Amino acid sequence: MIQGLPAKLVGVHATSLPMIMNLRYEPSDPYVVHAAFTTDADSDESVEWIIGRDLLIDGLEGPAGEGDVRIWPTGEEGCRDLYILLNPPSGTALLKAPAQEFKAFLQETEAVVPRGAELGHSDFDRLLAHFLAEG
Template identity: 55%
Template sequence: MKSLRTVVQGVAAQLVVTRDYSLPLCMRLRYEPSDPYVVHATFFTHSDDPGEWVLGRDLLADGLSGSAGDGDIRIWSATGHGGQGMYITLGSSAGTALLEVPVQDVKTFLENTEALVPRGAESDTSTGTSNWRTCVQKAERSLPTSLPNRSVARPFVRCRRTEDPDTASTASRPHH
């Protein structure tokens, strides 16, 4: 079996507060071939605990060349307007954050993920596919056979990813 690595890259980002004022923060991007459709983005500031968002890898890649996303997560590139960055908005009930990220750092990260699992070949990774199928089967078994009305609570299914003992880690420092 081919060993699958985790791709990790630190990125120096900016939290855009106003048109003229931004706060620096570090963003760590992490990709695990065992969960091939997503990228984990963890944000570190000096005063708060880190926050993590799960982004679709395709969404992040599509944001390199145009506008992508709808709702809580939107991504677009400013490179067509002479800029070197891309913007990510993250919305929640607590508010919305606008982040500016160097497009080259995201591009390099995505190239490293695609070297492990090419876009379009995610379903070929046996670990990710078998975990997903197990999760879906578990959810299907917990569904009631009929729903009498909309007040019935939906069942909660927790899916845990198992760690691959062959997984190694690669890391790089943020670029300034």
């Protein structure tokens, strides 16, 4: 399942750059959500991050995460935004997106693979092949 969300790259002095955040969820890799960020809907160039599904779900309710990915909601119920701070060694990016659209996407993922039932949907052969190929 794939869903495109409007997002903003938040800069200094209250500047922002509109972006599109394409979220992808694969039941064979049920613990994560792939997020590809691009500034142009027609562009083939994007930056992709893999974010834990539980981290996103927890981040809708309150501050979640540590290290490279941190997530927190802001605003009043019904018009909340979700902030995602990506903090790799090469730099930092702060993204803002509508929390309601994230919530709808995550509810769809839970309809496909309920939270807590991920183990039964994992493709261990694919994961093992991936890890062996990297080694």
